[in-house]
Structure formats: structure tokens, C-alpha cells
Amino acid sequence: MSEPLLDIRNLTIEYPTPAGRFLAVDDVSFKIDAGERFGLVGESGSGKSTTILALMRMLRGGIVSKGQMLLNGRDLAQVPDASYRSLRFAEMSLVPQGAMSSLNPVLRIGRQIDDIFEDHGVVHRPKDRIAIIESLLQRVGLPAAVRHRFPHELSGGMKQRVCIAMSIALKPSVILADEPTSALDVMVQKQVLATLGRVQKELGAAVILIGHDMALMAHFVSKLGVMYRGKLVEMGPVKEVFANPQHDYTKMLINSLPTFERRTRAAAADRRSS
């Protein structure tokens, strides 16, 4: 058995508050293999975003009080802040929740992608750099000319795809996607998810998809974890979780999924009585 790509062991994260410490993530452990698609669901405040922000070392005010995070066998806690910067994008990248607000409004898209290479000391001839940026945009289904655009000239779905293009620029081994489609229309959501899935497959990277929509998870990930109040209450292959949910919260999530098969209880009752 080969070593997992990412190994999270007993991760515990707390926030100090005036009323005492608040346990945002409570003893969470999971492993992800190379190229695997892992989904993490839970309602707001369940600790799912905190978990991946800790991975990126982007927690604000939170403290990792216990546990280990191993990426390719390396203990991330031992990496000093200065080198963590070179780890982001290159080994793991984040597709943030609000792509709308995570791009710099005063820089053209091409320049923002360019920054990633500059910051990581990647050297290209200027002509090659442009070709690389254009091919990145094309890989996420955007026209190459988008590099000349400012964020406000793009739609929400296009901005989200720019963020995906940026996340794969340095070919990381794991992409962390934090509700990448939560603000998008259904058709755009499907396109963005398809884009993420396609580039992930091409790259052979693993994906952690964070979200609260169980239906999306059902079709995108192979392994699913359910978080509730900071704890990972259930984890398994996605089909098994759906077929045989163990925790009450998981059952509720599955049962409250909207479908075209049933009407509301009231409407269903009316139909039975008529």
C-alpha cells in the first residue's frame, strides 16, 4: 500500500473567544490518495472551510492545537511560513468560495496569472509566458483573449474558471475547492464543475471539494466526509454513504434534497385526498 498523498491526523483547531476557546474542528482525520476526489459536506459553521484553510495555513485567528497534516509524507507543521508561500499553488492550490471577490479588480487577468509564476520564480521567455497563460485559459474553456480583460468584464462563471486556471498553473498535487459553485446559476454550475473535473483528471491531481449540496457530491466525488459541529461524523465511498447513511445529520441532508419526484408534504397530501 503506497503512502497517501494527504494524511490528516486528529486535526483540532480552536478559536480563542472572550467566552473561552471554541472548537471549530474537533479531532478530524482523513486520508486522500493521489488523483482522488474527496468531498466534505456540512452546514455553515461545521468546520469544513476551517479544515482546508488550515491546510493552506490561511486561518485567521484560529490555532491548530492538536494533530498532524502530512502532504506527501512531509509534516506541514515543520514548514516555516516563508517556504509555505512557495508551497501554495505549486503543491496545493485553493479555488476560493467567492471568485467574484477574490480576483484583483485593478489588474488584467493575464497579469494576475503572471504573478503566480513571478512569485514562484518560474522563468519563461516573455513569448512563452503569454502562450502558457493563453493555453491555461483555453484549458478551462475560456477564450485566450480573456487575459486582456479586467475581472468586472467577466461573468461569475468566467471568473470562477479563471480561478480554476490559476489553481492549475503550477500543476499542484491537490486542489482545494471551497464551494466553487455556490453563487452560480445551475447551468453555469455544471459547466464549472465539469471544467474542474476535466483539468483535475488531466493533471492527475487530487481534489477536495467543499460544499453543502449533496447532489453535487453524489456526481463529483468518490469519497465523502460529513462534518457536523466540528466533527467528521461520517466518511465513506459516496455511493455507500447515500445507500446507507449512518448519522442522523447525513440522513437529513439526503432526505431534504430537492427532487422532481415529489411535491411538498402539503401538496402530496392534497393529491392523496383528491
Added chain:
Amino acid sequence: MGLLEVRAASVVFHAGRASAKTALHDISLSIGGKTPSITAVVGESGSGKSTLIRLLLGFQNPTLGEVLYAGDNIAALTRGAARKFRREVQAIFQDPFDAFNPFYKIDHPLVTPLRSFGLAASRDEAYARIETTLRSVGLVPENTLGKYPHQLSGGQRQRIMIARALLLDPTVILADEPVSMVDASLRATILDILYELRRDLGISLIYVTHDLTTAYQVADTIVVLHGGQIMEVGAAEKVVHDPRHAYTRALIDAVPSPDPDVAWNLDEDIAPPDAFLAGDTKLALYATEPDRAIASVARPGQTPVTAAEIQRFVALQKVLAA
């Protein structure tokens, strides 16, 4: 004729001299009247659904066409008729966190409308009425009244929004994405309440949403709006289970099934949204069946129908079936 009617209304926004955007294009709808109904208006961002709500509330004047309430153009109502319109047509908005003034207790937005419309003679009468209404939407008055908005959950606040609308004995309720910001576990409860309003109180509902599944769960008629035009209108059952317009089909295909074993074809290409509009060519609705119509480029020699006619037919069928 419907109680609240949109007749051939278009809304055009001008940005400077050169550019104009048609937010709504020749829309006719019919709501309420003898046959109370629930109509869901389904559309993505930019489809014109928010403009439609503003139009129905009289916050936006149509560039062409008119909106009538009880037969009168709402842009030119007498003082008395305008008051009646404001009381009888109520709205429930999307964001239960934004709708309340944080400095007032929750009692304030409930008592004030009763007082200003003269619906309660005394404070005790007002509170009696408020308590009954709160119970009807599943809230416990003792745990709700006297609290500030921040002490209540999103689901509780959205129910208070519904109670506030109900207090005024409305005939029509316009609900703009009422469940999109409510936790999944509470959505079904709120949709149940909305559904029961029509059944038990005869209140007609326009349910505006981006979510075809919840639209299907409550509505009699579904209106699919895209780029300011109606793409398909018909009985909810038909629109969802046998969609005839390509845009409706694309919209339904984009909704992931809650069953992991039902394929979702993530790899297949999706047509760009503009593909369903014929550029600037005017589309018209043509009936495929008595209870459904779809948009197509004008067909000479064939008479177009309006969404209002389809809505009325579906509502009538519903009454006849009961």
C-alpha cells in the same frame, strides 16, 4: 380575468444614449381572481425575474403595456385604490437577514402595518391577531415576540416575513426566492406554508426562483424566463417531466439528481445561454397543448398565445378536478 394582470408589458433600461437593455419583453401574466393559483417564475440571473417582481409591486413602470389590479392600471390608482393595492398585494423577499431593522424588536414590523391600515382597534386586538398569525406559520408567539431580529434564526425570520404579509389579509403574495437563503432542512416547511396559503386561504402566489425543483414542488403553472422572454409556460407536471423547449431541457439537465446512480453527464457540452435566444429577433409563444406554450420565432399564419391564457387554463383545470 385575473386580479393582478400584466398585459403585454416590456421594460427597457437605457444606459446612456446608445445602449438599451430589454429586461422584460412583451410579458402577459394573470394572477388570482376567481381561481387562486400558484405560478412559479423560474429564471437564472439576468432573466428578468427581479424586474418582474418590481413591476408587479408597482416599483417599476412598464415601458410598454400595463399592470392592472382589479381592472385598474396600478400606475394611475386613486388614493383609496392605491392603499387597497398596497394592503392586498404583499411581498416576501429573499434575504431574511436584511429585511428587518436591527434596532427594533420583531413586534414593530408586525404591529406597524396593522396600525397604519387601521386593521386593529386596540393594542390587545393587534397582539391577538399577531399571535394567531404567528401560530399559523408554525411559530410560538411567546418565543418570538419581544425579541430582536438577531436573536432569531433565518428560518424563524422568514416565517415572520410570511406572517407579516398574512396579517394584512392579502389576495396575492409575491415571493422572491423565499427559501434560497434558508437552511436545507427548513425549506420544505416554508414551501408547505406557502402551498397551504392558497389551499386554505385562497391566496394566489407568484413564486420567483432560480430553483426548478422547488418550483415544481409547489406550483400549478411554471413560467420559464430567459433573457427577459418567456421560453416555456405550462402545467408544472408537463414542463418538468416532458419539457418541450430546449432551454427548459437544458435547465432540467443541469440539476444534479440526488441519486448517485443516475448519470449526470458532466462531460457533455452545454450550449451557451445566448444559444436559446434568436439574437434580436422577436419570439412569440405558441400553444403546443391547451395547457402549455413554447417560444419560437414568429410563425406567420399562426396565432400566438399569452402566458396569461395558459395560466388561466391550468388554474381552471385545477378547479374542475377538485
